Amino acid sequence: MCLILPAMASRKDRPESPPASGLVRDLIAQFDDPMDFYRELVQNSIDAGANRIDVTLRWGEGSCLIRVEDDGRGMDAGTIDGALLVPLASQKDGDLTKVGGAGFGFLSVFAVKPERVRVLTGQGTSGWQVDMSGPAAHEKKPLEEPREGTAVEILKAMDEAEFRAFVEASRSALQRWCRHSEARVFFAAPDAPSQLVVQPFALAGASLRYAEEGTEIELGFTDEPSPSFGLYNRGLTIAEGCREFIPGVRFKAKSRYLSPDLSRSGVLDDENYRKLLAILRRLAEAGLPAKLREESERTAQAAAGDPARAAADWGRRGRFLEHLAAGDRAGRIADWAMFPTLSGLAVSLAALRSGLKAGGGKLCFDEARTRVSGLLERRGTPVLLAGPWVAFAERRLGAGALRVSAAFIAPEPIADGFLPKGVRGLLESLRRLDAACGPKYAGIAAADLAGGAAEDRLFVTQKEPGTLSAADEAPAKTVLFFRSASRVLLLNAGHPHLTLFARLHGERPGLASFLCLKSVYLNDGEVPAGQAERFCSLAEKLELRLLREAMGLEPRRTGRRDGAS
Incomplete structure (x- = not known):
C-alpha cells in the first residue's frame, strides 16, 4: 500500500528530532489515554466551524496512517506559527463559542508516539504543509x-495485528468522545465503509427536558x-460516569460554558459548572416532582392492564420518590393518586x-379482584393491586399490609335449587342428622368459597352467611358445644371431598x-386447655350417637337371612 507520506515512511532517512522541553513532555504525558488525541483534533475542528469531520485509517508497509480532515476554517501562516506550534498559545481563551482554550490540545497527537505528523491547511488563496517529527521540530x-x-x-x-487493535480502539474513542458532536464525524478503515459515529443528544427515557441560552439538560x-x-460541550464528551448528584435521577447536560479540567x-x-449544578437542584425541586x-x-x-410494567416503572422512580417524600417534603405527595387498586381506580396516600x-x-392488597376485595371496597377500604407501591405506602403510613385473599372470607351461599341433585340430598341428610344430635348449627348450606382464605377448606361457619369476615375468626364455642346454635355451616361447593360425599x-x-x-x-372449635381426656370421652359418645342416627338414614335391605325358618 502506498501511503500519503512516502517521504516520511523511512525511519533511517529522517533526522533525529530535537528533544521536547520538560513542559511539553508533561503536557503530552497528562493525557489519560493516548487515544484522547481524537477528541482534541475533533474539538479543534468544531472550534474551526467544521460541519463534517472524516477520520480515516490506512495500513501498509508496517505503518498506519491516521487522517483527520474537516471542512472548517483552515489556518493562515500566523495561526500556524502561533496557536499551532507554540504550546499554551491558544487564540480561543474566553471565547464561549469554542470548546477548547488551553492551548495544548494539538500536542496530544504525540501521545501515540508517531513517526511523523503532517498538517495540511489553508485559508483563502493560501495553503500550507507543516511536517513535524516531534513536538519541538517542524x-x-x-x-x-x-x-x-x-x-x-x-x-x-x-x-x-496491532493495526486491527488500533482500528477498534479508534472507533471506541470516537464513539466515546464524539458521541453527541454537533459536527458530523465519520470513521472509515479498511474493510469498513465510512460510518457516522454521532448520535443525537438525548437521554433514553428522559422525563424532563430543559433548555436555556447555551445549555440543554x-x-x-x-x-x-x-x-x-x-457532561458535554458542543456535544463533545467532557465527563461521563456514574455518581449520585440527585437520588434516583440520571441526566445528560450539554453546555457551552463547561470546560474540561487540565487532565x-x-x-x-469552576463557576460555570457550579451554576449547572444549581440548575439541576432547582429542577429536582420544581420540574421533576411535577x-x-x-x-x-x-x-x-x-397498572391493572400490565402489572409487571407498572411495577418496573414504579421501581425506576422509587428512589427519587423516597427522596421527595423524606422529611418536611412528605406532605407534598399526600394527594397524588399514584396507588393502583383492583377496582382500576388510582388512590392517594390520603385516601x-x-x-x-x-x-x-x-x-x-391482592393480586386479582375477588368477591372479598369487592366487599371491602364497598365498605370504603381501597384494595391495592399487589406491587412495590404497597411497601412504600406501608412505610409512609406506618401501617402493616395484608393480602385480603389470605385474611378474609366472603362465602357466597348457593340456594339448593342451583345445586346438583346429589349435593342437595346430602345437605338434607346433614340437616336432619345435625338436628337429631343437637343441633350444633343454625343452618347448613353450600357456598362458593373461591377468592378468599377458605377456598381450600371443606367448610366455614358464619353468624350471617355471605358476609365479609376475618379468616381467623374463631367461633365462640368448643368442639362439642351444642347449645344456642347461632352459626351457619357453609360447605365448600367446590371442594373435592364434598363431591365424594x-x-x-x-x-x-x-x-x-x-x-x-x-x-x-x-x-x-377447639378443645379447652386441660380437658383433652374429658373431651375424648365426650367425642366417643357423640360419635356413637351420630352413627346411630346416621344408620337410620341407610336404605332398608331386604332378603332372607341364612338359617331363617
Missing part, C-alpha cells in the same frame, strides 16, 4: 494549490444507587389513610352423612 512550506479546511495526518509504525428517573451522567479526564470545577406525579398517576391508572379504619388498621350419599346416605358431619364437628 518544517512549514506553502502548498502549490490553495486549500480550505484542515487535515492532520499521523504516521505510526505497527504490524497488521435531559433528566430521567432510575433505581440505580449511582445514576449515570454525561482532560473530567470537568473543570413529572413524577404525572407519570406515577398515569402508571397507576394503567389510603382514610381507608385504614375500615380495613382494621391494615393496608389491603355426595357421590357416596347416592348409595350409602347414612355413611356419607356420618363421615361428612363427623369431619365438620371435630374440626369446628
Whole structure:
C-alpha cells in the first residue's frame, strides 16, 4: 500500500528530532489515554466551524496512517506559527463559542508516539504543509494549490495485528468522545465503509427536558444507587460516569460554558459548572416532582392492564420518590393518586389513610379482584393491586399490609335449587342428622368459597352467611358445644371431598352423612386447655350417637337371612 507520506515512511532517512522541553513532555504525558488525541483534533475542528469531520485509517508497509480532515476554517501562516506550534498559545481563551482554550490540545497527537505528523491547511488563496517529527521540530512550506479546511495526518509504525487493535480502539474513542458532536464525524478503515459515529443528544427515557441560552439538560428517573451522567460541550464528551448528584435521577447536560479540567479526564470545577449544578437542584425541586406525579398517576391508572410494567416503572422512580417524600417534603405527595387498586381506580396516600379504619388498621392488597376485595371496597377500604407501591405506602403510613385473599372470607351461599341433585340430598341428610344430635348449627348450606382464605377448606361457619369476615375468626364455642346454635355451616361447593360425599350419599346416605358431619364437628372449635381426656370421652359418645342416627338414614335391605325358618 502506498501511503500519503512516502517521504516520511523511512525511519533511517529522517533526522533525529530535537528533544521536547520538560513542559511539553508533561503536557503530552497528562493525557489519560493516548487515544484522547481524537477528541482534541475533533474539538479543534468544531472550534474551526467544521460541519463534517472524516477520520480515516490506512495500513501498509508496517505503518498506519491516521487522517483527520474537516471542512472548517483552515489556518493562515500566523495561526500556524502561533496557536499551532507554540504550546499554551491558544487564540480561543474566553471565547464561549469554542470548546477548547488551553492551548495544548494539538500536542496530544504525540501521545501515540508517531513517526511523523503532517498538517495540511489553508485559508483563502493560501495553503500550507507543516511536517513535524516531534513536538519541538517542524518544517512549514506553502502548498502549490490553495486549500480550505484542515487535515492532520499521523504516521505510526505497527504490524497488521496491532493495526486491527488500533482500528477498534479508534472507533471506541470516537464513539466515546464524539458521541453527541454537533459536527458530523465519520470513521472509515479498511474493510469498513465510512460510518457516522454521532448520535443525537438525548437521554433514553428522559422525563424532563430543559433548555436555556447555551445549555440543554435531559433528566430521567432510575433505581440505580449511582445514576449515570454525561457532561458535554458542543456535544463533545467532557465527563461521563456514574455518581449520585440527585437520588434516583440520571441526566445528560450539554453546555457551552463547561470546560474540561487540565487532565482532560473530567470537568473543570469552576463557576460555570457550579451554576449547572444549581440548575439541576432547582429542577429536582420544581420540574421533576411535577413529572413524577404525572407519570406515577398515569402508571397507576394503567397498572391493572400490565402489572409487571407498572411495577418496573414504579421501581425506576422509587428512589427519587423516597427522596421527595423524606422529611418536611412528605406532605407534598399526600394527594397524588399514584396507588393502583383492583377496582382500576388510582388512590392517594390520603385516601389510603382514610381507608385504614375500615380495613382494621391494615393496608389491603391482592393480586386479582375477588368477591372479598369487592366487599371491602364497598365498605370504603381501597384494595391495592399487589406491587412495590404497597411497601412504600406501608412505610409512609406506618401501617402493616395484608393480602385480603389470605385474611378474609366472603362465602357466597348457593340456594339448593342451583345445586346438583346429589349435593342437595346430602345437605338434607346433614340437616336432619345435625338436628337429631343437637343441633350444633343454625343452618347448613353450600357456598362458593373461591377468592378468599377458605377456598381450600371443606367448610366455614358464619353468624350471617355471605358476609365479609376475618379468616381467623374463631367461633365462640368448643368442639362439642351444642347449645344456642347461632352459626351457619357453609360447605365448600367446590371442594373435592364434598363431591365424594355426595357421590357416596347416592348409595350409602347414612355413611356419607356420618363421615361428612363427623369431619365438620371435630374440626369446628377447639378443645379447652386441660380437658383433652374429658373431651375424648365426650367425642366417643357423640360419635356413637351420630352413627346411630346416621344408620337410620341407610336404605332398608331386604332378603332372607341364612338359617331363617
